[in-house]
Amino acid sequence: MPAQPTGEVPPLDGSLPASAGVGAADRGLSLYVHVPYCRVRCGYCDFNTYTAEDLGPGASRDDYRANLSRELDLSVRTLAEVGAGDREVSTIFFGGGTPTMLDASVLAGMLTDIRARYRLAADVEVTTEANPDTLDPAYIATLVGAGFTRISLGMQSAVPHVLATLDRTHDPEKIPDVARWVKDAGLELSLDLIYGTPGESIDDWRRSLDVALANEVDHISAYSLIVEPGTKMGAMVRRGQLPMPDEDDLADKYEIADAAMTAAGLRWYEVSNWSTSAATRCEHNMAYWRNADWWGFGPGAHSHIGGVRFWNAKHPKAWSDRLLAGDSPGIGREVLSAQTREIERIMLAARIDSELRLDTLGPGSELAIRNFVNQGLLDAEAVAQGWFQPTLQGRLMADYMVRILTDYSV
Structure with a gap:
């Protein structure tokens, strides 16, 4: 697993600088809950996860809900102290790990605990990640x-040998059943795919796409495999x-x-996300990409409140x-400079379809934008209307464009 970032040591009570509350009323608030338990640790994964049976008293699944309640209380108090509380929560995301390694009643109870402490929007989006073999x-x-x-x-893949290389344990034949159960229950369903696994052929990838799309889902995330140092695969x-x-294989x-x-x-x-309409996008991820406020609960979770x-x-x-x-679980923090916040704004917005307005970029960026259009990386019509909209090739070159644009803007 990757090392934590370096930063200043926060106060033991978790209090935030007053600057975190400035303008809070104009910003959205989202919550993320990191559930670190997995059946096995996948060889490619560098997330903060642990096999569920390896953790003793205080850290086990049996203790998780009570510990989360303590951090929920801390968060409410901390946000109120800087005037960033009493806001509607627009999205909640349970990630991991595998949140559905917890009993359904525990996961449901955790949402009840959140509802008791936070004011949720009437149309709040509440997502949990899940593995196919944990649902019925x-x-x-x-x-x-x-x-x-x-x-x-x-889902990751529909091909057994690809799943085996990833150390995924679920049966790909179960995907259609799980998809039907989820949709019949009235829940929105997103399928997560990974491409570029060693040994995955073009035909393997086409097979995974065919199976995913056959389920007529409204949202699919597809991420290229990144071999992280410190993992079994690495x-x-x-x-x-x-x-x-x-x-080249990843681009194809x-x-x-x-x-x-x-x-x-x-x-x-967004570069790695597709949906049938704006209504079926993952609003929680949109909150991240728009640098909204979010509080991350659980081991290793990250938060962002007012810079x-x-x-x-x-x-x-x-x-x-x-x-x-009775202390905060926070062990590090960083107060972002105006320059860093601007770099991150451009970096994130450039990955979203028509999210970045060209008139918010720095002086001199016009030449770079014209060059991107001439190189076929930006849609000329969108640019004429003042929006940064990458073409297909531009999405593959998004990092290249961001590096150039941030030179003009900071």
């Missing part, structure tokens, strides 16, 4: 009854046991994905010990 109709019905609105299902690549993903698979999604009625709205970024102790035992002692 009864589990899903409990989530619906608690107020969940959306499930993000970790070690295998380093030893030559697996090949490093090829950049992205183009294949976009063509397949478009043909099925899904349009890209202050802070993060929790990574290990579940360290997280729970601090909460049991």
Whole structure:
């Protein structure tokens, strides 16, 4: 797992600088809950996760809800102190790990605990990530009854040998059943895919896309595999046991994905995300990309409130010990400079369809925009209307364009 970022040590009570509350009434508020438990640790994954049975008292699944309640109380108090409380929560996202490794009643109870402390919007989006082998109709019905609105299902691939390389344990044949259960229950469904796994052919990738789209879902996320140092897969690549993903292969698979999604009625709205309409986008992720306020609960979770970024102790035992002692689980923070916030605004908005207005860029950027149009990286009609809208090739070159644009804007 990656090391935590470096930053200043926050106060033991978790209090925020007064600047975090400035303008809070004009910003959205989202909540993220990190549930770190998994059945197995996948070889490619560098998220803060632990096999569920390896954690003892204080850090186990049995203790998680009570610990989360303590952090919820802390968050309400901390936000109120800087005048950033008493806002409607627009989105809640349970991620991991595998949140559905918890009993459905526990996951539902955690949402009840949130509702008791926060004012939720009438149309609040409540998502949980899930693995296909952790769901059945009864589990899903409990989530619906608690107020969940959306499930993000970790499909990753429909091809057994690709799943085996990723150390995924679910049966791909179960995907259609789970998709039907979720949709029959009235929940929105997103399928998460990964492309570029060592040994995955073009035909394998097409097969995964065909299976995903056959379920007539309204949202699909497709991410290129990144081999992270410190993971099992990273070690295998380093030893030559697996090949490093090829950049040309990744680009080809992205183009294949976009063509397949478009043909099925899904349009890209962020570089790695497609939906049938604006109404079926993942609003929680949009909050991240728009640099809204969010509080991250759980081991290793990160938060962002009014230009202050802070993060929790990574290990579940360290997280729970601090909460049991009445202290904040936060171990580091960074007050972002105006320059950093501007760089991040451009970097994130440039990945979203028509989110970045050209008149918010720095003086001199006009030449760069014209060059991007001439290179086929930006849509000329959108640019004429004042919007940054990458073409298909531009999405593949988004980082290149951002590096140039930020030179003009900071």
